[in-house]
Amino acid sequence: xxxxxxLSAPEAVLADISEMLREVLGEYGLDDAVIEMDTKFHEDLExxxxxxxxxxxxxxxxxxxxVNFAEFIADLExxxxxxxxxxxxxxxxxxxxTSVGGR
Amino acid sequence: xxxxxxxxxxxHVQRMPAKNTAAERPPTVVFIHGLGTDSLxxxxxxxxxxxxxxxxxxxxxDLRGHGRSGRPESGYRIDDFVGDLHAMLDAMxxxxxxxxxxNSFGGTVAFSYAVAHPERVASIVMIxxxxxxxxxxxxxxxxxxxxxxxxxxxxxxxxxxxxxGAHTSRLAKAASNALCNTSMATDIxxxxxxxxxEIESVTCPVLAIFGSESDLAVQAQVMxxxxxxCRSVIVGGHEHSVxxxxxxxxxxxxxxxxxxxxxxxxxxxTPA
Numbered sequence: 001x002x003x004x005x006x007l008s009a010p011e012a013v014l015a016d017i018s019e020m021l022r023e024v025l026g027e028y029g030l031d032d033a034v035i036e037m038d039t040k041f042h043e044d045l046e047x048x049x050x051x052x053x054x055x056x057x058x059x060x061x062x063x064x065x066x067v068n069f070a071e072f073i074a075d076l077e078x079x080x081x082x083x084x085x086x087x088x089x090x091x092x093x094x095x096x097x098t099s100v101g102g103r
Numbered sequence: 104x105x106x107x108x109x110x111x112x113x114x115h116v117q118r119m120p121a122k123n124t125a126a127e128r129p130p131t132v133v134f135i136h137g138l139g140t141d142s143l144x145x146x147x148x149x150x151x152x153x154x155x156x157x158x159x160x161x162x163x164x165d166l167r168g169h170g171r172s173g174r175p176e177s178g179y180r181i182d183d184f185v186g187d188l189h190a191m192l193d194a195m196x197x198x199x200x201x202x203x204x205x206n207s208f209g210g211t212v213a214f215s216y217a218v219a220h221p222e223r224v225a226s227i228v229m230i231x232x233x234x235x236x237x238x239x240x241x242x243x244x245x246x247x248x249x250x251x252x253x254x255x256x257x258x259x260x261x262x263x264x265x266x267x268g269a270h271t272s273r274l275a276k277a278a279s280n281a282l283c284n285t286s287m288a289t290d291i292x293x294x295x296x297x298x299x300x301e302i303e304s305v306t307c308p309v310l311a312i313f314g315s316e317s318d319l320a321v322q323a324q325v326m327x328x329x330x331x332x333c334r335s336v337i338v339g340g341h342e343h344s345v346x347x348x349x350x351x352x353x354x355x356x357x358x359x360x361x362x363x364x365x366x367x368x369x370x371x372x373t374p375a
Contacts, residue, residue, distance in 0.1 A: 049144035050170045053117065056147070070119070071152035078348060081148070 008097035013090045020058040021086075024051050037087030059093070067096045106171070109190035110183075115171035116164040116191060117143055119151055124158030130225070130365045131197055132357075134163040135188070137207030138291070139250065139282070142170030145206060149350035150357060157358050162201075164191055166209070168281040179290035181235055184212045185219055192223065200225035202361050206346045207231050208291075211239065217305050218297060226308040226364040228357060231343050233322045235296045244292030251288040302329055309333040310360050312353060314341030 018035040056069035121129035134146035143163040165172035205213035210232025313320040323335035
């Protein structure tokens with residue numbers, strides 16, 4: 001008997017997001033950046049907001065439209081956006097994938 | 104991410120569908136960002152998702168020389184930006200009049216678009232923005248000239264890094280690429296400005312939003328006086344960055360505005 005890996009587990013989502021971020025960061029030659037749950041988008045990765053638009057497109061594509069990053073950010077306050085960590089995005093993605101209607 | 108070829112340039116466009124609506128032809132809202140370090144991201148992460156969720160088609164694009172759009176060496180007069188917008192709407196198969204929402208310079212482009220193509224514009228929302236006049240041109244010339252001059256020196260980057268953090272420095276570098284390596288800083292102030300008749304020819308509804316602490320706030324009165332159908336709103340406690348600092352306030356002004364100027368079409372078929 002084989003077990004199917006849980007693709008909505010936080011560890012799996014973190015791995016997916018890290019992969020997407022490395023692709024975005026690759027444009028700056030920073031694809032070896034260490035990405036962990038407490039990594040901050042702004043302070044640690046120095047991502048520009050236009051890079052986050054690219055990440056948003058990747059999230060939408062990877063999770064078949066179940067993750068709406070723009071909607072998530074629009075609900076946050078400015079100081080929360082500045083302090084946003086990878087972990088908080090992971091939690092949001094997990095909640096999208098496990099909500100009613102998720103697969 | 105969608106890259107399109109329009110008006111002889113590569114433009115980065117983001118589209119979000121009208122959600123939660125059964126309307127056959129939902130309204131289209133087009134977001135136009137400001138100059139320098141700005142990009143479509145400032146709308147994408149503030150107003151785009153709520154507007155899409157409210158049953159409106161959303162289009163946001165990077166102006167030439169900004170974000171992920173092409174960066175030609177020259178061709179940065181307002182007419183070029185207006186041409187890009189026109190070609191982008193055609194390329195995206197947008198039919199019927201649209202609601203243009205511009206932040207800062209984006210609002211200036213929106214207004215000039217309405218002068219050139221009044222039949223394509225249902226309404227304009229100008230955030231911290233004013234029409235292209237002789238006074239506007241002189242002010243922009245000073246601002247852009249100083250910014251380009253300052254950024255031209257490598258030392259400036261060191262100073263910015265030291266005082267404002269590396270992030271701002273990278274943003275400043277990105278902006279300086281366009282400001283220093285293109286004719287943007289001289290082209291924009293050299294744009295053809297509007298005559299009084301052209302300004303007064305804009306008869307579509309205009310919503311002008313300003314921060315109370317911005318030096319542009321005095322424009323509220325001027326625009327209401329000069330334009331046939333202009334309403335102005337001053338948002339207390341904010342300067343020029345009212346869009347990113349108070350997105351929910353701007354959203355709460357924008358959604359009913361579009362509904363009002365769609366003759367109630369937005370609400371048709373929208374679940375309660």
